Amino acid sequence: xxxxxxxxxxxxxxxxxxxxxxxxxxxxxxxxxxxxxxxxxxxxxxxxxxxxxxxxxxxxxxxxxxxxxxxxxxxxxxxxxxxxxxxxxxxxxxxxxxxxxxxxxxxxxxxxxxxxxxxxxxxxxxxxxxxxxxxxxxxxxxxxxxxxxxxxxxxxxxxxxxxxxxxxxxxxxxxxxxxxxxxxxxxxxxxxxxxxxxxxxxxxxxxxxxxxxxxxxxxxxxxxxxxxxxxxxxxxxxxxxxxxxxxxxxxxxxxxxxxxxxxxxxxxxxxxxxxxxxxxxxxxxxxxxxxxxxxxxxxxxxxxxxxxxxxxxxxxxxxxxxxxxxxxxxxxxxxxxxxxxxxxxxxxxxxxxxxxxxxxxxxxxxxxxxxxxxxxxxxxxxxxxxxxxxxxxxxxxxxxxxxxxxxxxxxxxxxxxxxxxxxxxxxxxxxxxxxxxxxxxxxxxxxxxxxxxxxxxxxxxxxxxxxxxxxxxxxxxxxxxxxxxxxxxxxxxxxxxxxxxxxxxxxxxxxxxxxxxxxxxxxxxxxxxx
Numbered sequence: 299x300x301x302x303x304x305x306x307x308x309x310x311x312x313x314x315x316x317x318x319x320x321x322x323x324x325x326x327x328x329x330x331x332x333x334x335x336x337x338x339x340x341x342x343x344x345x346x347x348x349x350x351x352x353x354x355x356x357x358x359x360x361x362x363x364x365x366x367x368x369x370x371x372x373x374x375x376x377x378x379x380x381x382x383x384x385x386x387x388x389x390x391x392x393x394x395x396x397x398x399x400x401x402x403x404x405x406x407x408x409x410x411x412x413x414x415x416x417x418x419x420x421x422x423x424x425x426x427x428x429x430x431x432x433x434x435x436x437x438x439x440x441x442x443x444x445x446x447x448x449x450x451x452x453x454x455x456x457x458x459x460x461x462x463x464x465x466x467x468x469x470x471x472x473x474x475x476x477x478x479x480x481x482x483x484x485x486x487x488x489x490x491x492x493x494x495x496x497x498x499x500x501x502x503x504x505x506x507x508x509x510x511x512x513x514x515x516x517x518x519x520x521x522x523x524x525x526x527x528x529x530x531x532x533x534x535x536x537x538x539x540x541x542x543x544x545x546x547x548x549x550x551x552x553x554x555x556x557x558x559x560x561x562x563x564x565x566x567x568x569x570x571x572x573x574x575x576x577x578x579x580x581x582x583x584x585x586x587x588x589x590x591x592x593x594x595x596x597x598x599x600x601x602x603x604x605x606x607x608x609x610x611x612x613x614x615x616x617x618x619x620x621x622x623x624x625x626x627x628x629x630x631x632x633x634x635x636x637x638x639x640x641x642x643x644x645x646x647x648x649x650x651x652x653x654x655x656x657x658x659x660x661x662x663x664x665x666x667x668x669x670x671x672x673x674x675x676x677x678x679x680x681x682x683x684x685x686x687x688x689x690x691x692x693x694x695x696x697x698x699x700x701x702x703x704x705x706x707x708x709x710x711x712x713x714x715x716x717x718x719x720x721x722x723x724x725x726x727x728x729x730x731x732x733x734x735x736x737x738x739x740x741x742x743x744x745x746x747x748x749x750x751x752x753x754x755x756x757x758x759x760x761x762x763x764x765x766x767x768x769x770x771x772x773x774x775x776x777x778x779x780x781x782x783x784x785x786x787x788x789x790x791x792x793x794x795x796x797x798x799x800x801x802x803x804x805x806x807x808x809x810x811x812x813x814x815x816x817x818x819x820x821x822x823x824x825x826x827x828x
Contacts, residue, residue: 342370342400343368343370344400345489345493346425347437348368349364349440351444352380355378357377360372360373364380368437374393374394375392377390378390380406382440383447384453385452388421388455403421406456415500419483420460422477422483424476425438500586501586504727504745506724506727508522513701514700514702516814520817525767525820527579527763528594532595534578536598536600537600543576545580545581546580552599561599571600572736574755574758578591578759597617599617617646618646625657625658625660626762627660627692633683635686640686643686643691652777655777662753663697664709665697670713671711688713693781694713696714696716696718696754696809696810697720698809699720708720708757720756725750726751726756726760727750727751728756729741737749764819768784768816771823779826783823784814785805786811787819788810788811790804791813792808792809796809
């Protein structure tokens with residue numbers, strides 16, 4: 299149960315009753331004033347969508363049923379308890395009546411407004427399953443018949459031991475079917491956004507890199523609510539993936555070594571791909587973190603131990619089969635890749651990807667704390683073999699810290715395009731393989747633990763996720779235009795001067811064109827679409 303200092307619509311019903319007595323001019327006149335003040339009544343609305351037909355009781359004994367708008371009325375300084383039959387939904391202590399607003403299920407459980415955790419998810423599934431017409435978009439109506447059917451049950455949604463099996467069995471006994479989690483959450487997220495409330499995951503406070511109030515964030519400027527990656531295909535190429543993770547939904551997988559779809563991690567150290575994938579596609583489901591593009595179509599390709607040239611060419615061909623819009627590569631081969639691989643990546647980035655618009659290919663700069671090498675012969679001519687980070691058609695990403703300063707490990711050089719949050723003392727909160735398969739047994743890594751996720755490997759999916767939202771905002775952009783937008787809108791952070799690159803833009807070798815500013819980038823993409 300949560301207290302509030304600012305919750306509902308005030309309906310002040312105070313009446314002053316004034317009585318006057320009088321007499322003749324030569325008599326003593328007296329006047330008595332008596333004031334009776336009735337309690338302040340507070341009216342609010344219980345929502346997923348407005349939920350009508352829910353019974354409530356206030357601690358002073360006042361009872362009622364929420365109306366068609368989900369409205370209830372209770373005296374101030376009372377605790378209100380909501381129920382359906384014998385099922386207690388939750389309660390709330392009303393301590394103020396200074397603002398009009400809505401009561402969301404998170405606040406019944408003492409959580410921050412907009413926070414989605416397992417209790418909230420179960421609440422949503424339950425009440426939506428009871429809706430008379432099965433269409434939550436037009437409001438949720440609980441009939442008296444439902445109350446009668448559930449009257450013999452004793453269940454309290456505030457208890458941690460309420461599970462889906464219990465709820466499913468109860469609903470089955472009254473002829474109802476539990477609404478699936480994804481559908482319940484999709485509706486609820488829309489409702490939150492309609493009320494200008496950001497949906498929050500339980501660990502989202504750890505995700506400083508997407509918090510607009512943090513200096514080192516990508517400054518999405520609210521666009522993470524408007525765009526979530528819907529319809530955009532993202533291919534992650536990495537070492538292995540926990541495909542069973544509760545916070546991931548995969549559209550397709552493939553292992554270049556076996557030619558099969560099993561991409562699960564081979565070794566306990568293969569947690570890298572899970573962490574990378576979480577930054578991009580961690581779902582909004584009340585489990586842990588949210589990805590930058592949680593509704594994107596996520597694909598995963600597992601690379602082999604050698605990263606041979608032939609494997610790499612095959613990998614990028616497979617990414618094309620997955621109709622990749624964005625390809626994330628949080629890795630590099632120390633001695634470079636051959637001209638054949640370079641040509642394949644250029645082709646994917648320009649002509650063969652996205653029906654000629656090019657797939658957005660994103661590479662990490664590397665974590666050596668040194669200059670990105672450009673391999674040359676003694677006479678100064680370029681060698682055929684080069685690092686992927688030197689290819690002009692790809693976006694090469696360096697890393698910044700919580701404070702928007704360059705991370706000391708982040709490689710630098712003339713081919714660095716942009717920097718993004720990759721962490722240092724504070725890491726990138728993301729997914730960890732489930733249970734004992736990960737670096738801990740919590741299924742997630744937070745921003746401060748010893749095994750926190752840091753590096754250009756972490757910064758790269760931040761850019762890939764951002765590129766996904768840019769393409770959702772304007773699907774007609776070419777890969778080259780996405781890269782140009784990121785450069786033009788980047789924030790000029792850091793201690794180094796930015797110099798003209800000969801095209802009217804400014805850069806330096808340590809921050810590239812600056813730190814990603816997703817809000818500015820999406821705004822430019824939208825303007826280009828009009």
